[in-house]
Amino acid sequence: xxxxxxxxxxxxxxxxxxxxxxxxxxxxxxxxxxxxxxxxxxxxxxxxxxxxxxxxxxxxxxxxxxxxxxxxxxxxxxxxxxxxxxxxxxxxxxxxxxxxxxxxxxxxxxxxxxxxxxxxxxxxxxxxxxxxxxxxxxxxxxxxxxxxxxxxxxxxxxxxxxxxxxxxxxxxxxxxxxxxxxxxxxxxxxxxxxxxxxxxxxxxxxxxxxxxxxxxxxxxxxxxxxxxxxxxxxxxxxxxxxxxxxxxxxxxxxxxxxxxxxxxxxxxxxxxxxxxxx
Amino acid sequence: xxxxxxxxxxxxxxxxxxxxxxxxxxxxxxxxxxxxxxxxxxxxxxxxxxxxxxxxxxxxxxxxxxxxxxxxxxxxxxxxxxxxxxxxxxxxxxxxxxxxxxxxxxxxxxxxxxxxxxxxxxxxxxxxxxxxxxxxxxxxxxxxxxxxxxxxxxxxxxxxxxxxxxxxxxxxxxxxxxxxxxxxxxxxxxxxxxxxxxxxxxxxxxxxxxxxxxxxxxxxxxxxxxxxxxxxxxxxxxxxxxxxxxxxxxxxxxxxxxxxxxxxxxxxxxxxxxxxxxxxxxxxxxxxxxxxxxxxxxxxx
Numbered sequence: 387x388x389x390x391x392x393x394x395x396x397x398x399x400x401x402x403x404x405x406x407x408x409x410x411x412x413x414x415x416x417x418x419x420x421x422x423x424x425x426x427x428x429x430x431x432x433x434x435x436x437x438x439x440x441x442x443x444x445x446x447x448x449x450x451x452x453x454x455x456x457x458x459x460x461x462x463x464x465x466x467x468x469x470x471x472x473x474x475x476x477x478x479x480x481x482x483x484x485x486x487x488x489x490x491x492x493x494x495x496x497x498x499x500x501x502x503x504x505x506x507x508x509x510x511x512x513x514x515x516x517x518x519x520x521x522x523x524x525x526x527x528x529x530x531x532x533x534x535x536x537x538x539x540x541x542x543x544x545x546x547x548x549x550x551x552x553x554x555x556x557x558x559x560x561x562x563x564x565x566x567x568x569x570x571x572x573x574x575x576x577x578x579x580x581x582x583x584x585x586x587x588x589x590x591x592x593x594x595x596x597x598x599x600x601x602x603x604x605x606x607x608x609x610x611x612x613x614x615x616x617x618x619x620x621x622x623x624x625x626x627x628x629x630x631x632x633x634x635x636x637x638x639x640x641x642x643x644x645x646x647x648x649x650x651x652x653x654x655x656x657x658x659x660x661x662x663x664x
Numbered sequence: 665x666x667x668x669x670x671x672x673x674x675x676x677x678x679x680x681x682x683x684x685x686x687x688x689x690x691x692x693x694x695x696x697x698x699x700x701x702x703x704x705x706x707x708x709x710x711x712x713x714x715x716x717x718x719x720x721x722x723x724x725x726x727x728x729x730x731x732x733x734x735x736x737x738x739x740x741x742x743x744x745x746x747x748x749x750x751x752x753x754x755x756x757x758x759x760x761x762x763x764x765x766x767x768x769x770x771x772x773x774x775x776x777x778x779x780x781x782x783x784x785x786x787x788x789x790x791x792x793x794x795x796x797x798x799x800x801x802x803x804x805x806x807x808x809x810x811x812x813x814x815x816x817x818x819x820x821x822x823x824x825x826x827x828x829x830x831x832x833x834x835x836x837x838x839x840x841x842x843x844x845x846x847x848x849x850x851x852x853x854x855x856x857x858x859x860x861x862x863x864x865x866x867x868x869x870x871x872x873x874x875x876x877x878x879x880x881x882x883x884x885x886x887x888x889x890x891x892x893x894x895x896x897x898x899x900x901x902x903x904x905x906x907x908x909x910x911x912x913x914x915x916x917x918x919x920x921x922x923x924x925x926x927x928x929x930x931x932x933x934x935x936x937x938x939x940x941x942x943x944x945x946x947x948x949x950x951x952x953x954x955x956x957x958x959x960x961x962x963x964x965x
Contacts, residue, residue: 392874396768396771396772396775396776397772399768399769399772400769400772400773400776400784403765403769403845404787406765406842406845407787407788407791407842407845407846408791409806410799410802410803410806410842411791411794411799411802413802413805413806413812414798414799414801414802414805417805427810427815466683466684466687469680469683469684470684470688472680473680473681473684473685477677477680477681480681482685486681486684486685486688489688489689489692489693490684490688492692492948493692495899495900495947495948495951496903496944496947496948497900497902497903497904497905497919497920497943497947498903498905498920499903499905499920499923499924500903500923500940500943500944503699503923503927503936503937503940504695504696504698504699504940505691505695507695507698507699507702507933507937508694508695508698511698528691531691532691532692535684535687564676565676589792589793592795593795593796593797595797595906596905596906610795610797613795613797613798613801614797614906614910617797617800617801617804617910618909618910621804621805621808625798625801628798629794629795629798629801629802632794632795632798633794636790636793636794637790639793640786640790640793644786
């Protein structure tokens with residue numbers, strides 16, 4: 387009897403939890419097909435908000451800018467994060483290590499408003515001194531990469547720590563130069579971590595609104611900035627349409643990647659079995 | 665001197681350390697030094713405004729002008745103390761509710777059949793990949809006066825007129841718990857799924873009821889997961905800006921929003937800088953102490 391209760395209580399709790407997590411997502415999608423502008427009263431099926439989206443220059447150009455920044459951020463963060471993770475994992479002693487460790491991880495705990503504010507103040511002072519840079523795409527990239535690097539470092543560092551170091555030693559013994567060891571042995575070993583760090587920082591940048599708001603200039607509004615300014619004013623069904631499309635893309639991506647991983651896994655076990663037999 | 669000797673001896677190493685170091689110095693350290701410096705400046709002091717030099721040389725006399733009235737103002741004005749305490753309060757409530765909902769959730773996830781665990785885990789992580797901003801925006805539609813929750817309750821005749829839920833403490837906390845719940849569930853799940861079931865069997869064999877086993881074995885063993893989850897929720901919640909702005913109301917002042925307003929609405933950069941410095945001290949110093957305490961505990965083990 388208690389076992390039975392335990393099981394059903396568990397199922398109930400999980401269902402309620404998932405309902406809570408997915409309710410807003412379902413609501414976003416359902417109301418993107420609503421025919422009236424009247425907030426949140428269902429009045430029939432329609433695709434008009436998707437059509438409206440096609441003519442919404444603000445959102446379209448915002449999306450273009452966001453994608454470009456996210457691409458650059460992901461690449462920059464992974465490169466810098468790999469450097470930082472390598473330093474943290476391999477160089478235990480150098481002058482300034484404590485400062486270095488602090489600076490790498492601080493963006494993770496610092497409120498974004500504070501990071502944005504201090505970067506903006508720096509940009510303004512640099513501008514006063516040298517007359518550049520104008521606020522825009524590159525300044526947003528600067529902020530996103532600072533934050534993205536911190537996340538990439540965590541991901542890459544944990545993989546580096548687990549990695550079998552004797553592989554590198556063997557390569558070294560066989561006469562590899564240090565940079566050859568890195569590119570031929572270390573990098574292939576951590577490439578999965580680099581991939582997930584890339585995806586993580588890409589989404590992080592695509593989603594960020596606070597840093598972008600501080601660092602963007604006139605005429606360089608990313609998509610989250612556009613959405614945020616509309617969401618502040620009230621409800622806008624075009625935002626729902628954006629959300630539904632995002633969810634569609636993400637679901638396809640997640641399903642495709644999990645199928646890919648499952649297939650790779652099956653092939654690996656097949657190969658292992660074949661190797662054991664042969 | 666040693667630094668330069670090392671630089672010549674191991675140029676590769678110097679480059680590897682140097683690249684991220686220089687980047688962080690320019691993108692992180694210098695901005696904070698500028699904030700610190702600006703926090704002592706005057707909004708409309710002579711040449712260069714707040715960015716003018718603090719040190720001036722006139723008639724062969726060097727004067728260092730440091731204005732501390734920003735800090736005094738923060739100390740005197742009750743608003744800042746209230747805002748800061750409010751931020752701590754809302755972050756604590758959020759963390760507590762996330763723990764109360766997330767712990768049983770992670771527990772049942774970890775006790776589910778191994779075959780379905782990856783699916784359950786993926787379902788928790790999926791919302792992460794959809795925009796945070798859009799998911800918070802969705803709550804506006806749910807909680808609004810003519811929103812989904814109200815029309816649902818009205819149709820069921822549970823209530824006779826719409827409840828006012830938006831822009832209250834309630835909507836703020838719902839939004840915060842919603843946004844941060846996965847951050848609590850994931851470390852707890854990682855911890856609980858690794859737990860050695862034999863401890864629980866041993867406790868049952870020795871006559872403990874399931875309730876006793878849970879409180880005296882499971883919970884103490886998952887302490888590190890509880891701490892990790894709570895920190896992951898509490899720390900970002902203190903400085904949160906987007907959720908209070910979209911779902912909060914006039915009585916839910918929080919420090920992130922206060923800073924934003926000081927900066928963009930009032931345009932008082934020196935004051936905003938002082939608030940920043942104070943917040944950094946109030947958030948980071950306790951955290952550093954906590955980290956050191958944890959490291960010491962680990963070392964003792």
